[in-house]
Amino acid sequence: MTIHPEEMRWRLRVFDSLSFPTRVLRPDGTIVAVNDVFLQVNRDLAENIVGRTCIEANRRHFPNQTFPCMNNRECPLCRAVDSKAGQSVLLHTVDEHGEERWEDRVFSPILDDDGRVGYVIESIRDVTSVKRLEKLYSDMRELIDKVVQSSVSGIIAANRSGDIILANKAAEELFGYTSDEVGEVSIEDFYPAGVAREIMRKLRDERLGGRGKLPITRVDIVNKAGTRIPVEMTAAIIYENGEEVASAGIFNDLREKLAVERKLQEAQAKIGQTEKMASLGRLAAGVAHEINNPLTSILLYGSMMREKLEKDHPLSQNIDYILEDADRCREIVKNLLAYSRQSSASKEVFAFNSLVTDSLRLIHDQRLFMNVEVVKVLTDDELLVRADKNQICQVVINLIMNAVDAMEEKGVLTLATAKDEGTGTAILTVTDTGGGILQENLSKIFDPFFTTKDLGKGTGLGLSMAYGVMEENQGVIYVKETGLDGTSFALELPYVSVSSNEIYESIG
Structure with missing residues (x-):
């Protein structure tokens, strides 16, 4: 096919107007043409390039560049000729200033009338800025991922369907799911029924922190085992083009903080x-x-x-x-x-279980127990404590009398001893089957002169004296539990080791 000279000039103008450095190659790699941009970028003349092979020109113009054909790898030019389809290769190099550079080379075959590849157009595009942005983005993503994963706060993100799309290590530990399991759980499974929807309602309420934001909120979450855990959380809606696409929450476990607060209050x-x-x-x-x-x-x-x-x-x-x-x-x-005693306790070492038998024996009016079943559950451990036995017996007697009064002299009285190795204490519990203590009275029962008994039947000093006695003997007294089925008081005293020589001397 004959090409008119005017058409040829037009094609050359199009070729030279391409914005990327471009070369026209024969299938054997011989350069037949280069556009003006290529000459400008490489500061060379066409006569120094045309007629050379691409390998020779590459060595001249790109001395620091490594090409696939140099390392016996498949040449993209050969692939374009063989496949008769466009091919591309991304090349990385370091220029004379030590700067990293990337080039994207695209090889586009031109077929003749017989369908064979007559020429291949090679376009060279500098993608250094794009690759730098990609690396910056990748580094930023990696940094964000490290920050998220190293956070002590649980962080979770979910799409609009409630599927979990992100959960850091702290969230996996808090909610009890492995990284494989968390993707199969809905965000609603992390809260008691209805709470997740209530949080989303608050997130969309502009009166609560602004559109798409939830200020610090106290809620309960539910872990894999079904246990409710108090947490402090903040949340936000993630938008894309003004549309909701996901939501994220940050959770802080409050169990330790609340335990410390309780101990401080106590x-x-x-x-x-x-x-x-x-x-x-x-x-x-x-x-x-x-x-x-x-x-x-x-x-x-x-x-x-x-x-x-x-x-x-x-x-x-x-x-x-x-x-x-x-x-x-x-x-x-x-x-x-x-x-108001001023004298100090006379302490001795004695068997803890003897408090039960001695206290019951010291109660003179045994008629009180005519309709009361006394149950003794004594530990088999050889428990020894150091305290003023007479004082502690008076405390136990006081608790027994209160228990009998609470049952109106009819019910079951249980006296039990136990050992708590975790706290190093011996524990005596006095449990009745009375009507319990009203919730509003629990904070006042150890106050002096406080009593719920009828006028003339009590001074209100018994439990307050018991409190002082236990404190003087390095022990504690408290209500273990109370309700309509009865009340259980507990006495705790530090137990002592049976191997102490001092103990054997003190007990003869």
């Missing part, structure tokens, strides 16, 4: 209770001493008057009332003095 309450008891103890001591003297006179002269009156005297019963109330006042004064 410690503060204990300090407050100790300070309150100390000040009330000093007050009680002063009041008791002031009352004791006139009370002694009332009892003395009342008794003398009672002896001089005949039994059928009209004032005899009134004197009995006076003496009865005075005797009750004396008992209150006695308790006040005991409550």
Whole structure:
């Protein structure tokens, strides 16, 4: 086919106007033409290039470049000729300034009238800026991935269908799923029923942190085992072109923080209770001493008057009332003095189980137990404690009497001992089958003078004295559990090792 000269000039103008450096090659690699951009980029003349092979020209123009054909790898020119289809290759090099560069070379075959490859057009495109952006993006993705995976907070992202598309190591540990399992779980499975939808509703509410943002919120999550875990979370909706495509949440486990807060509150309450008891103890001591003297006179002269009156005297019963109330006042004064005691505990080492048998034996009015079944569950461990046994027995007796009163002298009283190796303590629990303690009274039961008994049936000093006694002996007393089925009080004392020589000496 004959090509008109004008058409040839037009084709050459198109060839020279290409924005990428371009060469026309024969199938054997001989260069038959180069465009102006190629000459400008390589600062060379056409007569120095045309007629040479691509290998020779490459050595001249790209001395630092490594080409596939140099390493006996398949040549993209040969592939284009053999396949009669376009081929490409990405080449990497370092220029004379030490800068990395990338070139994308595209080989496009031109077929003749017989369908054979007559020429191949090679376009050379500098993709250094693109590759640098790709590397920057890749490095950024890698950095973000490292930050996400190394975060101590659980991070999860889910698509609009609720499928998990990202979960870091902390999230896997928090929710209890492996990396293989987490992709098969819906985001709704991570919360109690309805909570996930409520969070999304809040995320879309512009009044709560702004559109697509949820401020720090306290919620419960559900792990693989079905356990509810309190967490603090923030969340956000991910948008693309203004449309919701995913959501992400950051979770912080609150269990340890809440446990520390509880211990701090308990410690503060204990300090407050100790300070309150100390000040009330000093007050009680002063009041008791002031009352004791006139009370002694009332009892003395009342008794003398009672002896001089005949039994059928009209004032005899009134004197009995006076003496009865005075005797009750004396008992209150006695308790006040005991409550405000200044003497230190006389400590000895004794068998912990003996507290149960000795305390039951020391209760004089055994008629109280006529309709009460006493159950003793004593540990087989040889538990020894160091404390003032008389004081601790009085605490146990007080708990037993309270338990019998709570059951209205009819029910089951259980006294159990146990060893807790984790805390190094011996534990005695006194459990009744009464009606329990009201929730609003739990924080007040160890307060001095607090009682739920009828007027005249209690001073409200028993449990507060027990609290002070246990504290003085390095122990604790607390309500283990209470409810409509009864109440369980617990006493804890540090146990001592049976191998101590000091112990054997103290117990004979």
